[in-house]
Amino acid sequence: MSGVRVLAGTRKGAFIITSDGERKKWEVSGPHFAGWEIYHLKGSPADPNRLYASQTSGWFGQIIQRSDDGGKSWHQPGTPPGEPTTTPDGTPKGESNKFVYDDSPETGKPLTTHQWYDGTLRPWEFKRVWHVEPSLNDPDTVYAGVEDAALFRSTDGGQSWRELSGLRGHGTGPDWQPGAGGMCLHTILLDESDPQRIFIAISSAGAFRTDDGGKNWRPINRGLHSLYIPNPTAEVGHCVHRIAMHRSRPNVLFMQKHWDVMRSDDSGESWREISGNLPTDFGFVIDVHAHEPETIYVVPIKSDSEHFPPDGKLRVYRSRSGGNEWEALTKGLPQSDCYVNVLRDAMAVDALDKCGVYFGTTGGQVYASADGGDSWAPIVRDLPAVLSVEVQTLP
Amino acid sequence: MIRVTLPPHLRKLAQVDGEVQIDVEGQVTQRAVLDALEARYPMLRGTIRDHVTYRRRAFVRFFACGEDLSHEQPDAPLPTAVAKGTEPFMIVGAIAGG
Numbered sequence: 001m002s003g004v005r006v007l008a009g010t011r012k013g014a015f016i017i018t019s020d021g022e023r024k025k026w027e028v029s030g031p032h033f034a035g036w037e038i039y040h041l042k043g044s045p046a047d048p049n050r051l052y053a054s055q056t057s058g059w060f061g062q063i064i065q066r067s068d069d070g071g072k073s074w075h076q077p078g079t080p081p082g083e084p085t086t087t088p089d090g091t092p093k094g095e096s097n098k099f100v101y102d103d104s105p106e107t108g109k110p111l112t113t114h115q116w117y118d119g120t121l122r123p124w125e126f127k128r129v130w131h132v133e134p135s136l137n138d139p140d141t142v143y144a145g146v147e148d149a150a151l152f153r154s155t156d157g158g159q160s161w162r163e164l165s166g167l168r169g170h171g172t173g174p175d176w177q178p179g180a181g182g183m184c185l186h187t188i189l190l191d192e193s194d195p196q197r198i199f200i201a202i203s204s205a206g207a208f209r210t211d212d213g214g215k216n217w218r219p220i221n222r223g224l225h226s227l228y229i230p231n232p233t234a235e236v237g238h239c240v241h242r243i244a245m246h247r248s249r250p251n252v253l254f255m256q257k258h259w260d261v262m263r264s265d266d267s268g269e270s271w272r273e274i275s276g277n278l279p280t281d282f283g284f285v286i287d288v289h290a291h292e293p294e295t296i297y298v299v300p301i302k303s304d305s306e307h308f309p310p311d312g313k314l315r316v317y318r319s320r321s322g323g324n325e326w327e328a329l330t331k332g333l334p335q336s337d338c339y340v341n342v343l344r345d346a347m348a349v350d351a352l353d354k355c356g357v358y359f360g361t362t363g364g365q366v367y368a369s370a371d372g373g374d375s376w377a378p379i380v381r382d383l384p385a386v387l388s389v390e391v392q393t394l395p
Numbered sequence: 396m397i398r399v400t401l402p403p404h405l406r407k408l409a410q411v412d413g414e415v416q417i418d419v420e421g422q423v424t425q426r427a428v429l430d431a432l433e434a435r436y437p438m439l440r441g442t443i444r445d446h447v448t449y450r451r452r453a454f455v456r457f458f459a460c461g462e463d464l465s466h467e468q469p470d471a472p473l474p475t476a477v478a479k480g481t482e483p484f485m486i487v488g489a490i491a492g493g
Contacts, residue, residue, distance in 0.1 A: 036404070059402075059454040095441065
């Protein structure tokens with residue numbers, strides 16, 4: 001019987017929550033990497049036993065962890081203990097937590113500055129990996145979105161990383177600025193139909209696209225309107241919180257912006273608002289039903305100064321029409337005195353016949369629906385604050 | 396033989412219990428100890444000092460013989476008791492928070 005594996009990253013470790021295809025009984029394993037912030041962990045679509053995790057700490061920096069057995073055991077890819085850290089000719093071997101911006105004259109651009117909160121300029125400085133995105137067809141290839149915003153790629157199973165520097169260096173980089181959580185590259189969408197095309201999003205710079213495998217990039221923010229920046233329709237500067245797509249229809253993108261839920265039908269060339277009847281169009285997560293490309297989910301949050309659900313009611317909103325018309329999904333979710341947040345990487349769907357939808361909260365609950373959102377139940381409820389949720393559908 | 400104590404999170408990464416003992420060739424300095432430590436335990440690279448600049452991470456401190464050595468020059472000799480292995484070189488995660 002098929003099953004699901006839910007991967008939850010939290011402020012104090014990673015948790016793996018599994019069930020069979022019925023999705024009624026759940027087993028929780030963890031904490032893995034107890035005490036560390038796990039911003040994100042995700043499995044390879046090409047090999048479900050291959051998982052990557054971003055483990056970070058304000059004390060000890062960035063660690064990349066890899067599992068080759070579905071999360072039962074983990075290791076840092078790279079040089080095993082006791083082995084020389086350089087090759088005989090002196091070349092350093094892989095260092096899985098070394099993220100160095102590429103400023104080489106051949107491929108990189110000179111490191112410049114970006115905007116700081118107060119309008120001063122700051123040099124780029126690596127802080128952490130926000131998101132890992134395994135390749136769709138090669139378990140050893142994985143992308144990492146980092147703070148300060150840049151995109152890295154590993155082609156050796158996470159042992160070493162190289163920046164796709166055309167993104168940071170394409171021209172608008174000096175105008176990027178951090179969102180409240182930092183200047184992070186948090187969304188990476190790979191196009192199954194076109195391996196050369198990648199979409200990414202940065203808070204708070206906007207969305208970007210490459211059509212040549214990551215060499216050249218350009219902003220794709222036309223149609224976004226952000227009243228909180230000096231030029232509301234600027235080419236960059238928009239605080240994009242999350243982008244989602246259905247893999248069968250990669251030209252259609254859905255976006256939860258700081259304020260506004262948006263849609264593009266032309267691979268990001270233009271966007272239009274689809275907030276419709278939402279009680280508030282602020283929020284972080286957005287995702288698409290596994291089998292219905294026009295069915296999308298958001299969790300409205302009251303405002304940018306009050307990061308909790310309106311009226312203390314935790315409601316997922318579903319649109320079956322690709323936006324504008326939304327229905328509140330409340331069955332099984334707390335409808336009073338609920339003041340949690342749902343962070344940008346904390347929603348995912350499974351691919352079972354009745355699509356499962358999952359999200360995690362800053363209150364430590366992971367909620368699941370085995371019927372496309374009609375009803376919900378917590379599959380675990382007292383974790384540390386949840387930073388990310390991913391789901392693997394297992395054969 | 397140099398004795399090094401690691402904070403609990405780094406002991407877990409290095410998969411060791413208790414103190415670590417390493418050999419250091421030549422003068423025993425902070426840099427020489429960290430070089431030897433990272434060569435023996437490559438998974439610690441980047442966790443104590445920056446990969447590129449080799450600057451100590453802000454919330455990591457060095458102590459030995461009852462003294463805070465965090466701000467000593469990396470190439471300054473460590474106390475004789477550390478070099479002789481009678482006292483450990485302690486790598487500590489700073490208390491931070493509230």
